[in-house]
Amino acid sequence: MNNNIRNVSKRSVNAMIVVPMIAMLLLSLGPVTGLPDDNWGTVKGTVTDINNGEPIVGAEVTISYHGIVRTDITDTSGTYEFTRVPICYCMKTINATKDGYRPESKDVGVQVVTVVDFELMHEEMEPTEGSVSGIVTNADTGLPIEGASMTLEYHxxxxxxxTDADGAYAFTGIPICYCLKDLSVEADGYEDQxxxxxxxxxxxxDFALEPEDGGSNGLYGIVTDIVTDASTNGPIAGALVTLEYHDIVRTTVTDADGRYAFQ
Incomplete structure (x- = not known):
């Protein structure tokens, strides 16, 4: 009887030792997902200084999903990368931090390759925004160019x-900084700038575009005049003027002097 009791006690002690060891082994292996290889994606990107576009070295980037938090540090080119991130449409949170900068956070859905870039602002900088606006005109006539395509590129x-009927364009909500941004304009029949x-x-x-060869000095012309009141001969501002040709219908509105122009 005593031998049986000792054997049972010994088995109980062995079980008490083995179970914690198994638990420790499972914890050391990390989370077990069981996902096939084609269900994993990569999240990568760069962290740069919003003021000058230079890479930020040593920024800490974390990604959080399903209770898991992973961390990477940007290299000399400001890049980071997380591999084997579960692909899904659920949102995963990515944070970028660096001493002396304001932290930034983004929520993204992960695909096979997902690129998430960060532009960090210095802590002492106020997060102010500016604007870029102006008028695009014909360099020969000074008349506004409607429908010109404007492009602003930065970071x-x-x-x-x-541009609208007055040749006006505007970009708002642009970060204020001393760094230079690329601004360009294109319009049919004119040289790009x-x-x-x-x-x-x-x-x-403001932009004054030169007509191309065969533009307003060649195959294309300008239709312009003034709309006036027949009784007073005074200009009529805001009059709607329509031009129709080859199944094309164009409209414009007279300015404060009653003048309109089609180019």
């Missing part, structure tokens, strides 16, 4: 706009 971002601009609270950049 990997590309913004587009189209591009320049670099620094964004302030209200940056004005």
């Amino acid at each position: 990997g971002n590309t913004l587009t706009s189209v 591009a320049r670099q601009v620094a964004v302030a609270e209200g940056t004005i950049e």
